[in-house]
Amino acid sequence: MQPQRIHVASAGTALPGAPVDNAALTRRFGMSDQWEEWIGVFIATETRHLTVDLDTGERRNTLADLCELAARRALDGAATAAADIDLVVMGTATPDRLLPTTASVVADRLGIDGVPVFQLQSGCTGAFQALDLAHRLLTTGAYRRALVIGGELNEKYFDLGQDFSKLRPEQLINYVLFGDGAGAMVLSTEPGGALARVCLTSSRLTGHGREPGQILEWFGPADRMSDRLPAAEDYKAIEETVPRMSREILDQVLADVGWTREDVDYVLPPQLSGRMTRRVVDELDLLGAKEVSCVTQIGNTGNATPFFQVERALQLMAPGDRAVGISVESSKWIRAGFAIERV
Incomplete structure (x- = not known):
């Protein structure tokens, strides 16, 4: 079936x-x-x-x-x-x-x-x-x-x-x-009234043996006086790793869904910051694809960001247009992506 x-x-x-x-x-x-x-x-x-x-x-x-x-x-x-x-x-x-x-x-x-x-x-x-x-x-x-x-x-x-x-x-x-x-x-599962078809979703842990690039602490009653920082990031590792990993995610998504780079009409890149987004887009080198970004207006909103990007993309895409979304999580180096097609 x-x-x-x-x-x-x-x-x-x-x-x-x-x-x-x-x-x-x-x-x-x-x-x-x-x-x-x-x-x-x-x-x-x-x-x-x-x-x-x-x-x-x-x-x-x-x-x-x-x-x-x-x-x-x-x-x-x-x-x-x-x-x-x-x-x-x-x-x-x-x-x-x-x-x-x-x-x-x-x-x-x-x-x-x-x-x-x-x-x-x-x-x-x-x-x-x-x-x-x-x-x-x-x-x-x-x-x-x-x-x-x-x-x-x-x-x-x-x-x-x-x-x-x-x-x-x-x-x-x-x-x-x-x-x-x-x-x-x-x-x-019902196509009636649909805006797009989900062609592929992907999420993979790739951090085996690697140090976390981001840590968020939880402080309970037993350790609330700890001198640990509640949030810490290794920004150097993030800057070095995210663009390269984004390129790897793009290549994997395209291979899995059976598209070529020329098939991509819109790209939804990671939204760490405006500066990092530019570095990622340059690394992806999708010259024929339009970038859908929102980080300069709303900041890095983490898990809210892809929904803002999809919302914008669906307003821009014509029937048959294809979009790829890419995300990198630095906490333990998770790579994820999706592919959708406007109907």
Whole structure:
């Protein structure tokens, strides 16, 4: 029996608050004008959206709030009732709590019950892993419609009460690199009303024997006074590895789906920062493909990012156009990709 063909019925996204530009960040953190210039040149991100109010310190949204809004927009776009969803898969690196899972909270708010709900704890590739899992489960024929969600809320790593003048550059980077957001897609085995066909999803761990490029700590009552940094990145390893690994992912996706480089009309590259995205796109060398990026406007939103890219791509693609998405997770070097075709 041939496996089910899986279709993208819709995509929806959500951002908190108004965009925050680099000038606002440097003023709030007491940085010099040179820092604002440095952000523009070396990070190349212009704005991002934050759930924390930089002036008051108020936390205005939870991750569940943003994911619920994105999911409702995706359901509305697919003209699908929550009761018709029979599978939920979510990817995030920053859940609201360890338990209950944010995926379960969002499903409950939407009125989804009595179906499998999975939450994948993962960095930048979490949305790709969620898409991959949903795609594989749908192709079995056991499910008809899946809600795939991804999102990040970095406010728990924002300590607005500290003296920013004493932070090292590698610590300050996290305050300007990331943004908050959420996204969702409805996948269906039914082609009616579909926007695109999912041709391939892929996710592979490739970090055997390699040191992590990113670490996010969890501090419980027993270790909350630890002097460990809550977040740490090996930016040198990331800069050296991500462009090359992105090229390897592209080559593997094309080989697996049976496309040539000339078949790709749109490319959705990793969105670490505006500067890194340029390096990745140059390495991919897809001269005939149009780039779909959003990092300069919304920052690095981790597992929300692919949904913003897909949402934009679907607005641009004509019937028959093909797009490839690529993601690299540096925490333990996971490589992921997908291929879709507009219908």
